[in-house]
Amino acid sequence: MNTDLDSHVTELAQKCVESVPVILLGSGASAAHGLPGMQALAEHLVNTVTLDGSDPAETEAWARFKSKISTVDLETALTGVTIPDSLTKRIICSTWDLLSKNDIDIFAQVVENRSLLPLSRLLTHLFRSARSEIEIVTPNYDRLAEYAAEAVGICHHTGFNHGHLRLRSLDNRQRITENGKMARTANIWKVHGSLDWFVDAQHVVVGLPISPIRLPGLMPVIVTPGLDKYRRTHEEPFRSILSGADNALSRASSYLCIGYGFNDPHLQSKLVGRCESNSTLIVVITKELSFTAKELLSSGRCRRYLALEESPLGTRVYSHQYPNGAELVGCSIWQLSKFIDLVI
Numbered sequence: 388m389n390t391d392l393d394s395h396v397t398e399l400a401q402k403c404v405e406s407v408p409v410i411l412l413g414s415g416a417s418a419a420h421g422l423p424g425m426q427a428l429a430e431h432l433v434n435t436v437t438l439d440g441s442d443p444a445e446t447e448a449w450a451r452f453k454s455k456i457s458t459v460d461l462e463t464a465l466t467g468v469t470i471p472d473s474l475t476k477r478i479i480c481s482t483w484d485l486l487s488k489n490d491i492d493i494f495a496q497v498v499e500n501r502s503l504l505p506l507s508r509l510l511t512h513l514f515r516s517a518r519s520e521i522e523i524v525t526p527n528y529d530r531l532a533e534y535a536a537e538a539v540g541i542c543h544h545t546g547f548n549h550g551h552l553r554l555r556s557l558d559n560r561q562r563i564t565e566n567g568k569m570a571r572t573a574n575i576w577k578v579h580g581s582l583d584w585f586v587d588a589q590h591v592v593v594g595l596p597i598s599p600i601r602l603p604g605l606m607p608v609i610v611t612p613g614l615d616k617y618r619r620t621h622e623e624p625f626r627s628i629l630s631g632a633d634n635a636l637s638r639a640s641s642y643l644c645i646g647y648g649f650n651d652p653h654l655q656s657k658l659v660g661r662c663e664s665n666s667t668l669i670v671v672i673t674k675e676l677s678f679t680a681k682e683l684l685s686s687g688r689c690r691r692y693l694a695l696e697e698s699p700l701g702t703r704v705y706s707h708q709y710p711n712g713a714e715l716v717g718c719s720i721w722q723l724s725k726f727i728d729l730v731i
Contacts, residue, residue: 392713396704396720397729399693402641403670404730407518409639410509411654412525412532415646415673419723420504422489422529425612429461431485436477445474462650465613475613476606482528483607487582490529491599497534505723506535506645510573512731514541519569522635526579526651528609530597536573543573545581545594546628553594555624576632578625578654580609592624633657642669645723648677655683662689671695672726676705685710695721 418424423431433453438445448470455464470478497503513521523532536543542563547553549563563570577584585605586592592608601607610619619625636642636657649655661667671680671694684692684705694705702715719725 392704392709392715395706395708396693396695396715399668399691399706400670400720400726401730403643403668403693404509404513406640406668407513407516407521408641408643408670409522409524409635411642411644411647411658412506412523412527413645413647413673414527415648415675416506416525416723417527417529417531417646419646419674420493420531422493422531423485425461428482428485429456429464432461432478432481435481435484436474438474438477442471442473444471448474462612465611468613470613475611478611478613479607479609480601482609482611483582483601486528487599490531490582491597493529493531494534494597497538501538504531504535504538505727506532507539508731509723509727510536510541511539512727514571519571521573522639523573523575524632524635524654525575525577526654527577528580528582530582532573532575536575540571541573542570543575545575545577546624546631547584547594551596555592555627574631574635576628576635578629578632578651580607580625582607582609584608584624629653636661639667641667644669644671644673646673647671647680648673649680649683650677659683659688662692666690668692672721672723674721681705695726697721 414424433456436449438449440446448468451468452464455467501507510521525532533543533545546556548556563572581594583594583597584592584607585595585602586608587605595602608624610625632654636654639661642658658669662669668691669689670692671684673695674697676694676696680694683689684694689707691707696703697719698714700714700716701718702721704713704715720729
């Protein structure tokens, strides 16, 4: 093993965690627990979205999408087609149907085994500091972050009040108190929505308990890939959620990106700006670094970074000192559980 490389990786990883980072959870963090990725979602949409043929605009748009999806990824395919609102709703419902089932399966596993999610262990460790709040930013719809927090007795806040019929909180910083002190809270900024957010016919957005079905009269509040997501993220509740995420990213002492592919221009502009101006440390752990991630990290704008991905030998390391990459043989610290072993 390269001792200098090993020491370099350990030092950066521990510095990141010791400074209580803002955590960015990407789709890779969910995929590690069996939730479908973009490819599986694309196949599901093609197989389940059905049209009645009454709207020519729907029929034409869907035909164009299906012709594109055979050669490009889901985001590109949907971005390259103007989707009518009626078809967007079909896509949203089909997306919810696929992911909700898997999400509920994970919840059942967490109920049986509170130690299932490595994120629980990380959150417990981070709260050993004097912090009463930890910030998590995620474009994921699933509730793994919420489950991870609750499994170890940590409160979470997603911008909604508490209870069975959760209305939007008027205060993005609303918190639970215990014995007059603020309870340990993970602020989870879900910038593309959540599987438990719905909007009714009066355009009121509510958070509801876990359910295996979509209740009549309610539409899931999630932003699916495509041109429409840029419009919808300027509406509520996304505008307030993005504001909370922006504040978290702007105040961060470091960033820990777990399975994050850097495919959201708004989030990475904030993140990379901080890394460039303040030398804020960013650590990325993932099964495979995306092209966008490699391009951003190697651009010179991120002055201090560490990126870890799977390799046939163990873990491939990239950093400001090893921009071309180096191998850590025989270790899998690109996995969250192994990464936590390293830093605790």
